[in-house]
Structures are given as C-alpha cells and as structure tokens.
Amino acid sequence: MTALLIPVKDLRHAKQRLSPLWTQAERTELTQAMLEDFFAVIRRVRGADRILLVSSDEPAIERAHEWGWDILREESQSSESTSVDEASRWAESLGVASLLRLPTDLPLLEPGDVEWLLSQAESVPSMAIVPSRDGTGTNALLRTPPTLFPSHFGPNSFVKHVAEAERRGVRCKLLHHPRLEMDIDDESDVRALFSLPRRENATRRWLEGRMGSCVATSAPH
Numbered sequence: 001m002t003a004l005l006i007p008v009k010d011l012r013h014a015k016q017r018l019s020p021l022w023t024q025a026e027r028t029e030l031t032q033a034m035l036e037d038f039f040a041v042i043r044r045v046r047g048a049d050r051i052l053l054v055s056s057d058e059p060a061i062e063r064a065h066e067w068g069w070d071i072l073r074e075e076s077q078s079s080e081s082t083s084v085d086e087a088s089r090w091a092e093s094l095g096v097a098s099l100l101r102l103p104t105d106l107p108l109l110e111p112g113d114v115e116w117l118l119s120q121a122e123s124v125p126s127m128a129i130v131p132s133r134d135g136t137g138t139n140a141l142l143r144t145p146p147t148l149f150p151s152h153f154g155p156n157s158f159v160k161h162v163a164e165a166e167r168r169g170v171r172c173k174l175l176h177h178p179r180l181e182m183d184i185d186d187e188s189d190v191r192a193l194f195s196l197p198r199r200e201n202a203t204r205r206w207l208e209g210r211m212g213s214c215v216a217t218s219a220p221h
Contacts, residue, residue, distance in 0.1 A: 001049040002121050003096040004114065005146075006042070006064075007083050008035065008055035008104060015105075017186045022210065031105070033202040034184065038104040039063060040201075044111040047118045050096065054087035070094070081151035088146035097121075099146035103139060107193060107203040108179040117142060117180070126171035131158045133181045133192060140180055 013024070014031040022030070042051065053064040056074040064071050072087050084101055091099050098121035102114065117140055120128040125148055130140035138157040143149070149168060152160035165172040184190060190207060198204065 001094075001096050002047070002098045002118050003050040003052055003091055003094075003100070003146075004042070004045070004048040004118070005052045005054065005084065005087055005091065005099050005101045006038075006104065007080055007087065007101065008053060008057050008060040009080065010077055011035075011057055015185070018184075018190075021187055021190070026210065030184075030203070030206055033206040034105045034107060035060065037107060037201045037203050038109065041109050041111055042114065043067060045114045045118075046111070047115045048100075050091075050094065052087060052091055052096075052099075054083050054090075080153040084151045084153065085147070088143070088151075091146045096146055097123075098142060098144040100140065100142045101151075103183060105183045105185070106139065106180060107184060107201065108182050108196070108199055110179060113177060113179050116177075117175070120173055120175065122171065124171060125168070126173070127161070127165040128173040128175055129158065129161055129165075130175045130177055130180045132183055132185070133189065137183070137185070139183055140175070 011028045011031045015027040018027050051069040052072065053060060053069050054072040054074060055061055056077055061071055061073060072090050074083060077083055088099055100117055120142055121144055126144050127148060128142040129138060131137065132139045136156050136158055138153060138161055141161060148170065149164035162172060182193060184193065
C-alpha cells in the first residue's frame, strides 16, 4: 500500500523566514492560500491508496474529514520531524508500505507530479527524494518502509536525509523536477516564482496583491 502524508503546521506561526516582507497575519493568509491550492491538487491525484493528514489545524482537519482522508489529530506540535515520524509509525500500523511526505507550499504542483512521485515506490527498503530549489531542503520524501529512518526537516535536511539512507545502505533515488523543487520559504523563492510563467491560483493572486505586478515582469533584452 502506498500513501501520501500531508503535515499541516499551526498556521498562526507560519513562514517565519518571510517576516522581513510581511506581518504574521499576512504570512498566515499566504499559507492559507497555498494550502487551498495544495488541497485542490491533491483531491485530483490518482494512485494513492490512502491520504493521511497530521495536524492540529481545525479547518484542515475538517476538510480532510469531508474528503474521507485519514486524520492524525495533534494536540501540540514540537517540530515537523516529530509530526512526520509519529504519523509514519501510524501509517505503518495501517498497513502502509511506502509513504510520501509532501509539504503544502508547492505553488506549481500538479496532480501528475504527485502521481509520478508515488510511482517511484519500490518493494525493497528505499528512499526517493526531491530537493528544494536551492538544494538544501527536502521538498518530497518517499520512504519504504515509512519508518526507514528518522526525519530531519529543517535547515540542510536534504543532506541529512541522504546521509541517513546511505548509512543504512538502502537504495536512494535523487529526483529533480522544477515544479516540485519550487517552494516558498523566503524572499528569493517569491521572486523566483514571479520569474516563471504565471500560474492562476490563490497563491499567485495573494502575492500579486502584496508585491505588485511589476515583480512579474522583466526588462526586454
């Protein structure tokens, strides 16, 4: 069984690295827009035997319940790694053999991207990983089995996850995909997004409302 794991953080403290640009209230609004887009994509994904949500966010939990997803309700959140590892153990107890963790801040994500990732699952202990645009973060992590090794989300998580796989001598697939590598963590990510062809969604509309359409254009050559 192959499943998708969606960790949703407490939106009231989201996107601290964007604090030079926006207030916490604004960053929460942006996170809500990204979550709206992400859920719209995931609902169209085919190929996941189960979809699991781990969160303390009530609106996210209510939506997941409406859509028939499995829910691990958190009373508190200490870190994403703790949340993902607890959910991974839960997934194994449900019979999940391969678990794909995806973040919710992927503004270019399409259903086919997720389906492609799910297809990378193997029957032997293995890991498939997609780095962030700058090569330091982990934007997708597929582990077989789900508890193959502890999570290390945060600064330099990509190197840490690869090292864990190598230490255990398991198969490791390094995957590159421009839409999966494009997340929004800091100002450079926002500007990189505006340099790409426009994607009509809630995230883009929110950003254009705050930064202005001039950011999306470049000088002629």
